[in-house]
Amino acid sequence: MSVEFEVQGIPVSELAERFGTPFYVYDGDVLESQFGNLRDRLHPRMEIFFSLKSNPNLAVCSLLHSFGARAEVSSMTELLTALEAGVAPGDIIFLGPGKSRAELQACLDHDVYTIVCESFGELELIDGLCAARGRPADVTLRVNPAFEVKGSGLTMGGRPRQFGIDEEQLLARPGLAGEFPNVRLMGVHAYLGTRFLSEDVIVANTSRILEMAERLSAALGFPLEVVDVGGGLGIAYFDNEGDLDHEALTDRLNPVVAAFADRHPGTRIILELGRYLTAKAGTYVVRVRYVKTSMGDNFAVADGGTNHHMAAVGIGSVIKRNFPMRSLSRIDEEPTERWYVTGPLCTPNDTIGKGVLLPPVRPGDLLGVLRSGAYGPTASPVLFLSHGAPAEVLVKDGKPFLVRAPDTPADLLRPQNPTP
Ligand SMILES: *Cc1c(COP(=O)(O)O)cnc(C)c1O
Numbered sequence: 089m090s091v092e093f094e095v096q097g098i099p100v101s102e103l104a105e106r107f108g109t110p111f112y113v114y115d116g117d118v119l120e121s122q123f124g125n126l127r128d129r130l131h132p133r134m135e136i137f138f139s140l141k142s143n144p145n146l147a148v149c150s151l152l153h154s155f156g157a158r159a160e161v162s163s164m165t166e167l168l169t170a171l172e173a174g175v176a177p178g179d180i181i182f183l184g185p186g187k188s189r190a191e192l193q194a195c196l197d198h199d200v201y202t203i204v205c206e207s208f209g210e211l212e213l214i215d216g217l218c219a220a221r222g223r224p225a226d227v228t229l230r231v232n233p234a235f236e237v238k239g240s241g242l243t244m245g246g247r248p249r250q251f252g253i254d255e256e257q258l259l260a261r262p263g264l265a266g267e268f269p270n271v272r273l274m275g276v277h278a279y280l281g282t283r284f285l286s287e288d289v290i291v292a293n294t295s296r297i298l299e300m301a302e303r304l305s306a307a308l309g310f311p312l313e314v315v316d317v318g319g320g321l322g323i324a325y326f327d328n329e330g331d332l333d334h335e336a337l338t339d340r341l342n343p344v345v346a347a348f349a350d351r352h353p354g355t356r357i358i359l360e361l362g363r364y365l366t367a368k369a370g371t372y373v374v375r376v377r378y379v380k381t382s383m384g385d386n387f388a389v390a391d392g393g394t395n396h397h398m399a400a401v402g403i404g405s406v407i408k409r410n411f412p413m414r415s416l417s418r419i420d421e422e423p424t425e426r427w428y429v430t431g432p433l434c435t436p437n438d439t440i441g442k443g444v445l446l447p448p449v450r451p452g453d454l455l456g457v458l459r460s461g462a463y464g465p466t467a468s469p470v471l472f473l474s475h476g477a478p479a480e481v482l483v484k485d486g487k488p489f490l491v492r493a494p495d496t497p498a499d500l501l502r503p504q505n506p507t508p
Contacts, residue, residue, distance in 0.1 A: 093371075093416035093456060095483045100373060100416045100454050103488055107479050109375040109454070110392025111494070114143075114461055116151055116484035118369035123155045126364075129338040131345040134357045137181065139319075140166040142362030142462040143370070147482050147491035149173040152365060160360045164191050171198065181316065181358070183230060183277065185250045192217055195225070202228045202314060204277045206252050211268050218270035228275035228314055231255050233300055237280045237293055252278070258304055265310045273310035275356075276301035279318030282363065285329055287337040290321065291344060298348045298357075314356040315348075321364035325459060326409045332364075363462040370461020372397045372478075373416060374431070374440075376453045386427045388449045393431015393438040396478045398468040400440040400457050413444045416454040421447035429455060433473050476500050 092099045095115050103113060127136060138157040140149060144166055149159065150173040158179035159170035170180050182195045183204035192214055195203045205211055205227045218225045234255045236246025258264065265273045278297045284290050297317045305312040324331045345357060374390035381387065394401055402408025413429065415421065427449055429441035440457055449455070470477045476495025481488050 090418040091420035093414065093419050093454075095371070095488075096486045098483060098486070098488060100456070103481060104373060104375065104454055106488070107481055107490055108494070109373060110390070110396060111373050111479035111481055112396070112460065112464055113371050113373060113481045113483060113488075114145075114148060114366075114369045114491075115371075116369070116482055119148065119151055119365065119461075120155055122365050122368060123152060123157060126334045126338070126361075127156060129334060129342075130359075131338070131342040131349065131357075133349040134341075134345050134359050135179075136365075137179075137316075137358050137360050138365055139360050139362030140169060141466070143366040143464070144169055144466050145480055145482075145491055146173060147480075147489065148366060148461075149175075151482070151484065157361075157365070158358075160358075164188075164194060167191070167194055167198065167200070177201065181228070181277075185252075189213065189217070196221060202226045202275060204228045204230045204316070205271075206230045206250075208253065211271055215268035215270045224270045224272040226274050226313075227271050228277050228316065229253060229258065229273060229304070230277045230279075231258065231300065231304065233278055233280070233296070235296060235300075237289065237296075255300065255304070259307055262307055262309070264308050273308065275312065275314035275316065276304055277316035277318070277358075279316075279360065280320060282320040283322035284320050285322045285324065285332060287332060287340055290332075290337060291340045293317070294341060295344045298344070302351075312352055312355050314358060316358040316360065319360040319362075319364070321361055323363060323367045323459060323462075325411055365462075367459050367462035370459070370464060371416075372400070372440075372457040372460040372464060374429075374455050374457075376449055376451055376455060377432075379449055379451055385443075386425060386449070388427050388429050388446075388453075388455065390429060390431055390440075390455060392475075392478060393429075393433055393440050394468065395431060395433055395438070395470055395472045395475050396465050396468050397440055397457055397460060399463045400460070401437060402442070408442065410441050410444050411460065412458040413441045413446070414456050414458060415446050415449060416456040418447045418453070423447055425449075432475065470495070471500070474500055 137160040159175040161167045162184035180200045185206045230252035232252040301315040374392040378389040423445035426443045431438040479494040480492035482491045
């Protein structure tokens, strides 16, 4: 008998038997420790908002909310998800460069804490919507800072972007706060990138954003009721990366937050976290259907692939690196062979592991892509070849729950109409 991977003591084969493969499984204990370890040490004035973009599953959002997370949303459905998860409207912020009129109206109707506005045109639209209701909206300006940052997989500041409004353009409009009578400017937001793995870079970014917020509120004459410093805290995926040390991070970050908090006793300070909260908790589980060789390479053809886990194709434009993968059916066996792990799609891109080291793979084995709780199904072409979204399972208090049923062929056919 081989030794199997377990989630809170439940063997993965039992989960596979009960829910069918492929599926994502999220470990509620890991969600709790990712949130709790940081929360316990973070300066109490800094609030953690969960970015639903990284994992919009309702149960994941509810669980994180039960630990104390608030919500950052970017679509109508994400807004409704956060509300259904029980997040108070006063702890929800809505951002995104292309908000619809209906989304903005929903922010007003539900009275979310603030709309994070990303363009002058959006300010105008919000102003118009509020004229009708006779009460101004609380609006935070998303700023594209003049400064550039390093140390992120994807940098945002200091270059042309569709996100936010350039800092220079704001500084050039000192009368902005009075231009839109139905908009109440009350905060500053900046998001400088994702996958930051250096504590020092995060601290430096945060202090620059806090300074910028003070500069802008003084220059434009609006109160600073909230500063959202973005976040983009990463987790390690590859051999040459290391996880953030939450103790080292908070030791360095807290004094910066404390100094700002003392100067601004009434200002909310927000940290947005997506990947950091959810990634480590998730495993994408597939079952191997066939094994074969082609021109000397080993292929394990599984029942799920990039249709559910596009990110596993690899990050990095030059060399695509593999996510951490394991043979979940044989965690005691030495990884001695190189395997290409592919899915059911008819494209060579459907490869979630390229030459990964695994123990000998047999049909029926369960393989897992680890650290996959962020940007999984939500960022994958789940409709490709009409396979649909995968099942999602949450293990909480030692018990597994199906928190999203997989799409069935009927689900996929229902919204379609034949040619009239
Ligand atoms: C994507 C995004 C996040 C979440 O990013 P992570 O790297 O997953 O933490 C937070 N804020 C904004 C504005 C984003 O676009």
